[in-house]
Amino acid sequence: MDTLHQSRMLDALGLNRRMNGESAAGTETYDVIVFGGGSAGCVAAIQAARTGRRTALVEKNGVLGGTTTVASVNFPGLFHAWGKQVIRGIGWEIIEQTVKLGGAKLPDFSVTPAKHWHQQVLVNRFIYSAVLDRLCLDAGVHLRLHEMPAAIVPAEDGYDVALAGKTGLTWVKAAKLIDATGDANVTGMMGYPRKKGEVLQPGTLIxxxxxxxxxxxxxxxxxxxxxxxxxxxxxxxxxxxxxxxxxxxxxxxxxxxxxxxxxxxxxxxxxxxxxxxxxxxxxxxxxxxxxxxxxxxxAGECGIRETWRIEGETEVDEQSYISGYVWPDAVCYSFYPIDLHHHSGYHIEQKMIPQGVVPTLPYRALIPKGSDDLLVAGRCAAGDRMANSAFRVQASCMATGQAAGLAASIAAERRISVREVPMDVLRAQLQRFGAIVPQAD
Structure with missing residues (x-):
């Protein structure tokens, strides 16, 4: 393709203007854009919108819920540990609304079961997805289904973002971004460091x-x-x-x-x-x-357990997870055993959490190293393979989603870096919105 032809094609897509720092009039503008409408992304978007920030949720499929709906891993957990609730907030509200509409029955959380998965909550996929629609729309989230990020270009007061949809590219603007794709796709597009193992855990087609x-x-x-x-x-x-x-x-x-x-x-x-x-x-x-x-x-998609993880401002390792270390910037609990499915067979390497211990996850694990405007939520948060195999489950993803959504909102409102969000403000606001925040001894 000759240079003139290429330039004309880029002009038609609006790319030349964007790469030269020009923005088109009438572009949709958001305070926060969340990429990925799964467990982490839906909660992040609802939380950001409930604080009054103009929020968009970009999802490649036509239904919200991510792995829970499109991959049919429709048994979110774990919200309880050792007979008490450790994850609440918006994620738990989604479960409660699903139960209220007849889409789930809650197990007995007052006892510690013989098998941890006995306290996962089996949900009806349709009702669960309809609850997500309702809660997002009620919060004021602009749902952008059937779209994916195609380009992210730094601009004045934020970023110009190209979304690829059924009719081609649509450009929008955002101050802060949240990567809840599960695969750290946006993190990679923006050039922040990521890592993944030489071998990956197998997938499952339900x-x-x-x-x-x-x-x-x-x-x-x-x-x-x-x-x-x-x-x-x-x-x-x-x-x-x-x-x-x-x-x-x-x-x-x-x-x-x-x-x-x-x-x-x-x-x-x-x-x-x-x-x-x-x-x-x-x-x-x-x-x-x-x-x-x-x-x-x-299922419409093969369930994927592991791909990219970000290199964060800190990393959750196996020992800190299993020991229940309370991070100075802990924003939520996570409760699931180490659960690494071996790449070459059906062996699962499990390490159970000691009696009475509840792991925590730090805010800095949600920040790509050096990032000012991007946060991540969900399974691609910073952790080693063993810890990641535990905190990748839905309830933990919901908890990190709420923390990321609120932090992005605070950063957008104050026009500060996501690394500068005051921890006392973030933790207090999380509690105000119903989340359970770990307290250091």
Whole structure:
């Protein structure tokens, strides 16, 4: 493409003007833009809007909820530890509203269960997503679904942001930004340092199966057919055994060797997950009693456990997490065991939190190193792999989302760096909005 042609095309998209520091009249202007409408992003946007800041929530899908809805990991947790509530605020309000509309039932939180996941809250995906719509709109959040960030250009009093949508690029302005993409996509676009492991945890494609008669299935015959297919490389190794999966009506999957950090590798991950499910279904249909087996539901996205993490102003490591260290700038609790799914098999490395201990997360772990205007929330916060495998769950993401949303609001109102937000103000305001803030001994 010659230079003149390229320049004309950039002019048509508005890129030349933006890169030269010029802004078009009539551009939509926000105090805070949140990227990613999952557990962290929805809470961050609601919180920023409730403080009176003009807030936009940019989400690539047509439904809010992120992993909870589009990947069907619809069991948020954990909000309670050792018989008491440790995460509340807007995230818990979402759960309460879902329960009120008949979309969930709460477990007994007064006891410590034998298995930590017994206190996750199973939610109806539709009602949960409708609650998110309602709470965002009631707070005054401008929902921008079916859009993704395409460019972020420094401008006077903030940034010009290009959003790619169904009709092309739309430019908006913002003073402060929150990266709740889960993959630190905005952090990378803005040039702040990130890191990820040489190997990544496997993904999971949630599904429900039916149409078979378990009473007619010979466990021995099933095992023989499966063993032969596995030896030929026709199927992947089963996580819990195919007979067990027939009993529960779901094929449990560890989709290995995938990377969901960018569009190309995420495409490969989705294709591999569906191929893996199809191969298993095809095998099962060869088993007497399973001739009519069918997939009655599969999630719209493969659930991704791990990609990029930011390099933050501080980092949560395994020891500080497991020990329950109360950071000087702690803004929330997190309660989930170390839960690293091994990249090469179905082994899960778990380390339980000691009795009575509740880990905390610091504000500085939400700040990309050197950032003045960008915060992160959710699983891409700064932590080592082991700690990240614990605080990546929904309730913890909601808690960091509320902290990031409020901090961005304060920074936008006072026109200060996100690194200059007074901790006493942030912590007091979090409590005013219903969050539980760790207190140092």
């Amino acid at each position: 599904n429900d199966i039916g149409g078979y008669n378990l009473a007619e299935v010979s466990r021995e015959q099933l095992e023989q057919i499966y063993t032969e297919a596995l030896a030929k490389g026709e199927v992947s190794r089963s996580r819990s055994g195919l007979y067990h999966e027939l009993k529960v009506g779901r094929i449990n999957m560890h989709v290995q060797g995938i990377d969901g950090s960018n569009s190309e590798t995420k495409t490969q991950a989705e294709i591999k997950a569906r191929e893996m499910l199809l191969n298993t279904v095809s095998l099962l249909r060869k088993v007497p009693g399973c001739e009519n087996l069918e997939v009655r539901y599969f």
